[in-house]
Amino acid sequence: xxxxxxxxxxxxxxxxxxxxxxxxxxxxxxxxxxxxxxxxxxxxxxxxxxxxxxxxxxxxxxxxxxxxxxxxxxxxxxxxxxxxxxxxxxxxxxxxxxxxxxxxxxxxxxxxxxxxxxxxxxxxxxxxxxxxxxxxxxxxxxxxxxxxxxxxxxxxxxxxxxxxxxxxxxxxxxxxxxxxxxxxxxxxxxxxxxxxxxxxxxxxxxxxxxxxxxxxxxxxxxxxxxxxxxxxxxxxxxxxxxxxxxxxxxxxxxxxxxxxxxxxxxxxx
Numbered sequence: 001x002x003x004x005x006x007x008x009x010x011x012x013x014x015x016x017x018x019x020x021x022x023x024x025x026x027x028x029x030x031x032x033x034x035x036x037x038x039x040x041x042x043x044x045x046x047x048x049x050x051x052x053x054x055x056x057x058x059x060x061x062x063x064x065x066x067x068x069x070x071x072x073x074x075x076x077x078x079x080x081x082x083x084x085x086x087x088x089x090x091x092x093x094x095x096x097x098x099x100x101x102x103x104x105x106x107x108x109x110x111x112x113x114x115x116x117x118x119x120x121x122x123x124x125x126x127x128x129x130x131x132x133x134x135x136x137x138x139x140x141x142x143x144x145x146x147x148x149x150x151x152x153x154x155x156x157x158x159x160x161x162x163x164x165x166x167x168x169x170x171x172x173x174x175x176x177x178x179x180x181x182x183x184x185x186x187x188x189x190x191x192x193x194x195x196x197x198x199x200x201x202x203x204x205x206x207x208x209x210x211x212x213x214x215x216x217x218x219x220x221x222x223x224x225x226x227x228x229x230x231x232x233x234x235x236x237x238x239x240x241x242x243x244x245x246x247x248x249x250x251x252x253x254x255x256x257x258x259x260x261x262x263x264x265x266x267x268x269x
Contacts, residue, residue: 002067011160013079014167016064016117024251033264034211039251046204048244054197056227057131057238058123061094063102065116073098097122097143101191113153120145124229134235142229145188146196148179178247197226215258
């Protein structure tokens with residue numbers, strides 16, 4: 001039987017953390033500009049449809065549904081609140097935004113012996129990030145679901161006995177099993193929270209290849225955010241996330257990186 005009082009919470013935190021997303025083109029650490037190499041080569045070689053979604057600029061939050069019927073809300077790095085706690089960590093407004101959402105899940109969507117983690121971008125609010133003003137002119141707080149992971153009973157029983165460093169390696173090297181688009185939409189409906197805006201499904205031949213082509217493509221596909229919290233507010237988007245179904249391959253494409261590269265290249269002439 002799963003018992004939250006007996007498990008290593010550091011192990012749970014690591015097991016349910018979100019892995020870092022690599023960039024579509026490699027970053028040059030010397031100057032912060034992009035190279036003409038990177039994951040774009042693997043995407044172009046794929047024989048699989050690629051989902052493009054807007055990358056919303058906020059704070060990474062997570063709802064961890066546990067086999068004992070409870071849930072934990074966390075930020076990217078910390079566990080902030082467990083269902084029933086009297087005191088909640090107010091960090092970045094994550095618990096405030098996600099607690100009402102967390103209460104809505106019907107666990108018929110998965111085996112209740114498994115651990116399911118919903119990853120959501122919490123944004124807007126009172127300066128959650130410097131980009132909050134791109135989504136709200138006041139302090140309206142929003143959340144968008146962008147991924148779901150399911151850890152099966154036999155797997156989490158084993159992982160929770162492992163050192164944190166080994167769990168982190170498992171996570172960073174693709175150990176987590178992500179839900180596909182259809183299941184993610186079912187969860188979004190269940191939680192009554194929208195997913196991050198979808199920009200379309202692309203064949204590999206439709207993807208840009210060079211840094212310059214990718215910058216131009218970004219300007220076309222998401223000229224402004226589709227996640228605004230107020231009608232008529234068309235702030236800039238942070239960028240795009242590209243992923244295959246089930247998240248076998250994923251990359252981020254951020255305006256900031258491509259604008260920085262254009263400046264570096266322009267100054268080198």
